[in-house]
Amino acid sequence: MIPKTSFSQETNVDSLVKQHKKIAVLPLKVYYIYKTLPEGLKVGDVRNKEYEDGFLLQKKFNDYLKLKKESVTVEIQSFDETNSLLAENEITLQDLKDLPADFICKALKVDGIIDAEIRLNTFINNEEIVGRELLSIAIGVGNKNKLDNSVLSKMKISDGNTGEMIGEFPLVLVGTMFKSTEKVIEKMLWLNFKNTPYYKK
Structure with missing residues (x-):
């Protein structure tokens, strides 16, 4: 099991976070994992949906x-401003995987960025199924078999000044299926966010 949070031992997280006044949420990385693809659905269709839902969930x-x-x-930078500045600086989704955080933050004019990933295991022939209802929460990846019936989220926070990732927050929800992307936001990403230093306890 990996820890709820992981920081560089040399990083003074509190000191860095206190300097953050404005942050941006990057387009989410979305992965739909099918045991067998629903009839009529091709791998390319899944990839396109992942791409589109990355912006939707962002x-x-x-x-x-x-x-x-x-x-x-x-302060959270607006969705429109974040993506307009990415386009203006010709930063693609692939670039976001490769560019250092300080470069991205400078382009976005923010102090830090949240980079989130959602991995949804989908095993029935219903394209509307996007997640699973919360029954229990396991911090970290946990038992590999549980991933067959789960949603995995991973949220990373990076500092715009040093370019360093100052926190990584994995979360697994295990339970029954539901159809609303709102539930992914309310239960998964929000619960994940509440473990970050940006949440006012």
Whole structure:
């Protein structure tokens, strides 16, 4: 089992986070894992849906953080501004995987970035199924077999000044299926965010 959070031993997390006034949420990395593809659905269709849902969940998560602003210690850059600045600086989704965080933060004019990943195991022939209802929470990856019936989220926070990743927050939800992307936001990403130093406890 991997820890709930992991930081560089040389990083003074509190000191860095206190300097963060404004952060950006990057387009999410979304992965749909099928045991067998539903009839009529091709791998390319899944990849396209992952790409589109990455932006959809970015916006929904961004909006949700603004809705919960009384519990968030920093200003959240708007969805439109983040993606406009990415386009203006010709930064693609692939670039986001390769570029250092300080470069990305400078382009976005923010102090830090949240880079989140959602991995959804989908084993029935219903394209509307996007996640699983929360029954229990396991911090970290845990038992490999549990991933056959789970949603995995991983949230990383990086500092714009040093370019260093200052926190990594994995979370696994195990349970029954549901159809609403809102549930992924409310239960998965929000629970994940509440473990970050940006959450006002």
